[in-house]
Amino acid sequence: MARNKHPEETVNLILDVSFRLFMEKGYEHTSIQDIIHNLGGLSKGAIYHHFKSKEDILVAVTDKITEESNQMLLVIRDNPNLNGKEKLKAIFKESINRPVQNDIFTVAPNFYNNPKLLFYLLHDTIQEVAPNYILPIIKQGISDGSIETDYPEQLSELIIFIANIWTNPLIFDSSVDESYCKFKIFGQMLKGFGLDIIDEEMLERVRELTVICQKNK
Amino acid sequence: MARNKHPEETVNLILDVSFRLFMEKGYEHTSIQDIIHNLGGLSKGAIYHHFKSKEDILVAVTDKITEESNQMLLVIRDNPNLNGKEKLKAIFKESINRPVQNDIFTVAPNFYNNPKLLFYLLHDTIQEVAPNYILPIIKQGISDGSIETDYPEQLSELIIFIANIWTNPLIFDSSVDESYCKFKIFGQMLKGFGLDIIDEEMLERVRELTVICQKNK
Numbered sequence: 001m002a003r004n005k006h007p008e009e010t011v012n013l014i015l016d017v018s019f020r021l022f023m024e025k026g027y028e029h030t031s032i033q034d035i036i037h038n039l040g041g042l043s044k045g046a047i048y049h050h051f052k053s054k055e056d057i058l059v060a061v062t063d064k065i066t067e068e069s070n071q072m073l074l075v076i077r078d079n080p081n082l083n084g085k086e087k088l089k090a091i092f093k094e095s096i097n098r099p100v101q102n103d104i105f106t107v108a109p110n111f112y113n114n115p116k117l118l119f120y121l122l123h124d125t126i127q128e129v130a131p132n133y134i135l136p137i138i139k140q141g142i143s144d145g146s147i148e149t150d151y152p153e154q155l156s157e158l159i160i161f162i163a164n165i166w167t168n169p170l171i172f173d174s175s176v177d178e179s180y181c182k183f184k185i186f187g188q189m190l191k192g193f194g195l196d197i198i199d200e201e202m203l204e205r206v207r208e209l210t211v212i213c214q215k216n217k
Numbered sequence: 218m219a220r221n222k223h224p225e226e227t228v229n230l231i232l233d234v235s236f237r238l239f240m241e242k243g244y245e246h247t248s249i250q251d252i253i254h255n256l257g258g259l260s261k262g263a264i265y266h267h268f269k270s271k272e273d274i275l276v277a278v279t280d281k282i283t284e285e286s287n288q289m290l291l292v293i294r295d296n297p298n299l300n301g302k303e304k305l306k307a308i309f310k311e312s313i314n315r316p317v318q319n320d321i322f323t324v325a326p327n328f329y330n331n332p333k334l335l336f337y338l339l340h341d342t343i344q345e346v347a348p349n350y351i352l353p354i355i356k357q358g359i360s361d362g363s364i365e366t367d368y369p370e371q372l373s374e375l376i377i378f379i380a381n382i383w384t385n386p387l388i389f390d391s392s393v394d395e396s397y398c399k400f401k402i403f404g405q406m407l408k409g410f411g412l413d414i415i416d417e418e419m420l421e422r423v424r425e426l427t428v429i430c431q432k433n434k
Contacts, residue, residue, distance in 0.1 A: 118335075126389060154395070154402040158383065166378050172343060178371070185371040192409015 011050050013039065015064055018057045023106050027058060059120055065100055066124060072098065073133040084141020089197035091137070092163065096205045105170065105213040118171065125164045130157045148194055155193065162186055167206075169213045179210040228267050230256065232281055235274045240323050244275060276337055282317055283341060289315065290350040301358020306414035308354070309380065313422045322387065322430040335388065342381040347374045365411050372410065379403055384423075386430045396427040 017038045021030045032054055036044055051057045076082070076090045095101075134156035141147025149155045165171055167182045174182060183206045187198030234255045238247045249271055253261055268274045293299070293307045312318075351373035358364025366372045382388055384399045391399060400423045404415030 149402070149405075151398045151402045151405075154398045157399075158379070158402055158406065161383050162375070162379075166375065181368045181371045182374075185366070185368045185375055188366075188368075189375065189406055189409060192406060 007050070010042070010046065011060070014042075014047060014050060014057065015061050019061045019064075019103070022058070022061070023103055027054075030054070055117065058117060062117065062120065065104065068100065069095070069098070070128075070133070073129070077133050077136055083144045083146040084137050084139075085146035085195060085197065087137045087140070088134075088147075088159075088195060091133070092197060093202060095163075096202060096209065101209055102212060105209050121164065121171075125160055126157060129164070130160050134160050159190070162189070169210045174210065176207055176210045176214065180207050224267070227259070227263065228277070231259075231264060231267060231274065232278050236278045236320070239275070239278070240320055244271075247271070272334065275334060279334065279337065282321065285317065286312070286315070287345075287350070290346070294350050294353055300361045300363040301354050301356075302363035302412060302414065304354045304357070305351075305364075305376075305412060308350070309414060310419060312380075313419060313426065318426055319429055322426050338381065338388075342377055343374060346381070347377050351377050376407070379406070386427045391427065393424055393427045393431065397424050 014035065018030070018035050021034055021038060025034065032044065032047060035054075035057070036042060036047065039047075051060065072094050073091060076087050076094065079087065079090075082090060131153070135152060138147055138149065138152045138156050142149065142152060163186065167179070167186055169179050180203060183198060183203055187203075190197055231252065235247070235252050238251055238255060242251065249261065249264065252271075252274070253259060253264065256264075268277065289311050290308060293304050293311065296304065296307075299307060348370075352369060355364055355366065355369040355373050359366065359369060380403065384396070384403055386396050397420060400415060400420055404420075407414055
């Protein structure tokens with residue numbers, strides 16, 4: 001049936017079905033064959049026309065989620081009512097509170113078996129998120145006096161690199177307590193830069209996400 | 218000729234020749250065939266008996282360098298004349314001053330094309346260096362009053378993760394100025410934890426290493 005649709009709709013169908021299967025069965029235990037079974041008549045060839053591998057599908061699924069995430073970052077970045085520091089805090093709060101995080105942490109892809117995905121995340125963090133979303137906020141913070149640094153580019157990278165990579169239980173296997181402590185020390189690091197923005201509510205949410213992730217690993 | 222040697226000597230010969238070639242020609246431009254040509258009669262089969270791929274050889278070369286690095290870490294960790302903070306400073310100083318760093322930065326392996334190598338470095342940083350070398354020093358620092366933190370495990374990881382991965386121009390392509398600024402902000406981060414250990418001499422050496430790395434990329 002999907003053969004008659006526009007290519008974009010076919011791609012979206014593949015991504016939706018794959019994401020659901022990754023969540024239900026786990027990425028490792030989902031095969032291309034499983035995805036085909038759930039696509040109602042789409043052939044293996046049709047999938048391989050759009051994606052080279054299962055990992056490629058996962059990257060595209062992640063891309064879609066990233067787009068939604070970037071939309072959130074954009075809204076906060078361009079909010080005229082917050083100063084730089086408040087925007088940074090809003091970003092961390094929103095990032096961990098988005099419901100889709102539960103889904104991602106349920107899929108709990110193993111990055112060690114998915115080098116492409118890890119590279120994608122590294123690239124996205126350093127090349128996209130840092131310069132396009134965090135940097136303008138840090139620069140605003142310097143102007144409005146809420147953030148103090150002589151190295152806005154590097155501070156942007158450092159903060160988002162730690163937040164997206166090191167504290168990410170999907171990348172570095174951490175127990176619930178370890179994740180909590182990682183965020184505590186991340187909060188302390190931010191405080192060292194005058195950024196008192198990690199609160200107890202966020203720490204509790206981190207704990208919750210790590211529990212979800214641990215359950216599904 | 219190498220066929221008659223003990224396997225360990227054959228492996229060492231392969232590693233020495235490979236390291237020299239990687240430095241002279243660059244890793245990307247060195248083929249297994251090049252390595253064979255320089256091994257004086259060792260067959261392709263003999264190499265593949267020990268290493269599955271060129272990347273495997275690079276990992277083994279890195280392993281050998283890491284062993285030497287760990288030896289240095291060990292000596293500083295067990296030095297009875299330094300307090301915790303002084304040991305941390307000594308580690309950073311020694312790490313960037315070791316002459317072999319010039320060689321590594323001359324090889325300038327591209328981690329984006331060598332996922333295995335990146336994973337190796339991530340694994341070594343988080344699973345080996347942080348718990349075995351940095352953590353005991355942080356704990357000593359807590360005891361002797363030179364370091365203050367409630368989360369010694371996480372602080373150890375955070376510090377060495379930033380030092381080995383984020384500030385590493387082999388992983389994240391940085392201009393000389395960017396590398397300098399990254400180390401400046403890393404120094405500021407450490408200061409936030411009461412660790413005033415990055416000095417101008419180290420910053421100059423970082424600049425020097427980045428110049429070597431840039432030249433060979």
